[in-house]
Amino acid sequence: MNTKVTLAGVALKNPVMTCSGTFGSGMEYGEMIDLDRLGAVVTKGIANVPWPGNPTPRVTEVYGGMLNAIGLQGPGVDVFMKRDVPFLRQHDTKIIVNVCGKSESDYVDVVERLADADVDMLEINISCPNVKEGGIAFGQDPKCAEQITKAVKKVAKQPVIMKLSPNVTDIAEMARAVEAGGADVVSLINTITGMKIDINKRTFALANKTGGMSGPAIKPVAVRMVYQVANAVKIPVIGMGGIAGHMFVDMPADRTGYLHKASLLQDMSAVTAACLLMKKEVFEQAGGFTEELAVAFNDVDLCLKVRKNGYLIVYDPYAKLYHMESKTRGAEDSKEKVRRFQTEIEYMRCHWIDILKNGDPCYNKNLSLTKWNYSLKPIPGMETEAGQKKEKTGRKSCRKYQ
Numbered sequence: 001m002n003t004k005v006t007l008a009g010v011a012l013k014n015p016v017m018t019c020s021g022t023f024g025s026g027m028e029y030g031e032m033i034d035l036d037r038l039g040a041v042v043t044k045g046i047a048n049v050p051w052p053g054n055p056t057p058r059v060t061e062v063y064g065g066m067l068n069a070i071g072l073q074g075p076g077v078d079v080f081m082k083r084d085v086p087f088l089r090q091h092d093t094k095i096i097v098n099v100c101g102k103s104e105s106d107y108v109d110v111v112e113r114l115a116d117a118d119v120d121m122l123e124i125n126i127s128c129p130n131v132k133e134g135g136i137a138f139g140q141d142p143k144c145a146e147q148i149t150k151a152v153k154k155v156a157k158q159p160v161i162m163k164l165s166p167n168v169t170d171i172a173e174m175a176r177a178v179e180a181g182g183a184d185v186v187s188l189i190n191t192i193t194g195m196k197i198d199i200n201k202r203t204f205a206l207a208n209k210t211g212g213m214s215g216p217a218i219k220p221v222a223v224r225m226v227y228q229v230a231n232a233v234k235i236p237v238i239g240m241g242g243i244a245g246h247m248f249v250d251m252p253a254d255r256t257g258y259l260h261k262a263s264l265l266q267d268m269s270a271v272t273a274a275c276l277l278m279k280k281e282v283f284e285q286a287g288g289f290t291e292e293l294a295v296a297f298n299d300v301d302l303c304l305k306v307r308k309n310g311y312l313i314v315y316d317p318y319a320k321l322y323h324m325e326s327k328t329r330g331a332e333d334s335k336e337k338v339r340r341f342q343t344e345i346e347y348m349r350c351h352w353i354d355i356l357k358n359g360d361p362c363y364n365k366n367l368s369l370t371k372w373n374y375s376l377k378p379i380p381g382m383e384t385e386a387g388q389k390k391e392k393t394g395r396k397s398c399r400k401y402q
Contacts, residue, residue, distance in 0.1 A: 003353075005039070007236050008159035008184035010120050012039035012094055016353055019240050020044060020098035020123060020163070021070065022342040025084040026091075029343050033292065035091040037350050043084065045100035045125050048109040050076040060196050060205040065215020067194050069208035072100050072125075077110050081117050094120040096161065104151050115157040122158050124148070127165030127190040139165035139190075142177035149181025159184040161238065164229070166192050166218075171225045172232035179233045186229060187238035189222045268315045269307065269355070269362045273299030274323040278306065285309055296344045304352055 003014035017040040023029055025043040035041060045051075053073025060067050074080075080097075088095050097119050101107040111122060126138035126145060138144045145162070153160055162178040164171060166189040175186050191212025196205035226239040256263040276299060286305040289298045303313045349356060359365050 003039075007121070007161075007238075010094060010159060013092075014039040014353070016349055017094075017096065017238075018042050018346055020125065021068075021072075023346060024339075025080065025088070027084060027087050028339065029346065030087070030091075033343065033346055033350065035088075035093050038093045040094035040096050040120070041088055041091075042096040042123060043080070043098050045072040045074055045098045046077050046080050046110060046114075047072065047074060047100050047102075048077055048106050048113070050074065050079070051100075055207040057205065057207055058211075060211070062194070062196055062213065062215075064217025065213055067196055067206060067211035067213050068191070069206045069211035071208070074100075077113050081114070085118055089118055096121040096123050098123045098125050098163070099152075100125045104148055107148060108151055108155055111152050112155045115155065119158060121161055121185075122152070122156055123161040123163050123187060124152055125163050125190075127163050127167075127188075139174070140168055142173050145174055146177040146181040149178045149183050153182040161185040161187050163190060164188040164225075165190055166221060166225055172228045175229040175233045179235055183235060185236045185238060186233065187240070188229060189218070189225050189240060192218050192221065263317045265317065266315050267362055268303075268313045269360050270300040270303035271313055271315055272323070273302070275319055275321055282306060282309075282311060290347070292347050293344050294340065296341055297348050301348065301351070304355065 005012050005015045014037075016038055018026075018038065020042045021044050023041065023044070026035055026041045029035075051072050051074050054069045054071030058069050058071070075083075085095065095118075097114060097117075099107060099110045099114075099122055101110060107124060111124075114122065126148060138148045149160070149162055160183055162181075162183040162185075164174050164178070164186055168174055171188065175188075178186060191214045193210055194213040195210050197203070198205045222240060226237060230237045283302075286302060286309055288302070290301050293301055307313055355361075
């Protein structure tokens with residue numbers, strides 16, 4: 001299958017690339033993931049000077065994802081060019097450098113210093129919600145966004161990607177602004193600003209108070225915004241999204257769920273390893289568990305490999321046990337755990353691109369990807385105030401869509 005794509009004249013062997021901030025600058029994951037399989041590595045944010053980042057705690061788990069307030073910690077452009085670029089150039093993948101700054105001159109300084117560097121594209125981060133000064137102002141004001149785009153394009157020798165913030169009223173307006181400023185490509189979305197309160201400690205879960213939310217829960221927002229931007233501009237659009245989740249989370253044991261699915265024997269793409277049985281020869285034929293997936297997604301990966309070998313994955317409602325999710329290993333609440341989890345996410349993106357692109361064959365594409373109760377995706381038009389009123393009226397609105 002030909003998976004090649006071209007962005008502003010730069011040819012990528014496939015459209016799979018890392019999200020900035022989740023993958024370091026590649027070296028951190030080089031021993032765990034085959035970088036040669038990626039279309040591109042998008043580095044963490046690179047500033048003109050080293051940035052220390054925000055105080056800890058910086059990450060916390062939330063329902064449907066996580067919050068982070070790393071604060072764009074990084075070594076600065078000089079260390080990046082001396083250490084990270086030579087490492088990445090050993091691999092058969094494109095290099096996209098994420099650029100951050102606290103003022104227009106900061107951005108321009110980094111772009112000028114990267115002008116003759118052996119990198120393929122620049123992604124200008126005007127959208128990170130964790131930095132208290134600078135970037136967020138550019139990402140929320142169309143005039144500022146257009147101005148910073150023009151300033152960067154004036155000195156850049158590589159194609160420029162402008163990374164958009166979702167924390168705006170009209171994402172299409174922001175996309176048109178950076179296109180007018182000369183952007184070659186746009187990418188979206190960055191994280192959505194959120195907050196978590198630790199009710200036991202009666203304080204904020206993050207030292208920064210707010211953080212950027214990522215994970216499966218924000219994917220529908222991302223899809224909607226990518227759709228809006230794709231219809232608003234003529235330049236290429238890079239979208240970012242989530243991986244896999246459980247069904248029937250928090251549903252009472254005496255309930256049978258949507259169309260009684262929780263009580264029916266049925267085919268699935270994957271089931272949890274918390275309660276999984278298969279023949280030894282089937283397990284060995286699939287290569288067993290993937291060592292790179294130490295904690296997350298190893299069961300999903302195994303099931304997908306077994307399905308690829310021609311076997312069925314069957315959900316059995318009659319097998320019952322108590323499984324305390326993440327009770328032993330705890331939440332993804334440390335730098336090491338978050339790094340490991342992001343590594344596992346990238347592994348799944350690289351190895352199962354087809355099913356992530358085309359959708360789960362055992363799950364109706366019209367159902368929600370953020371709720372685990374088989375609820376419908378929002379119906380086009382229902383997002384409007386009038387639509388919301390119709391939805392609340394119940395039976396009359398249902399007849400309209402039967």
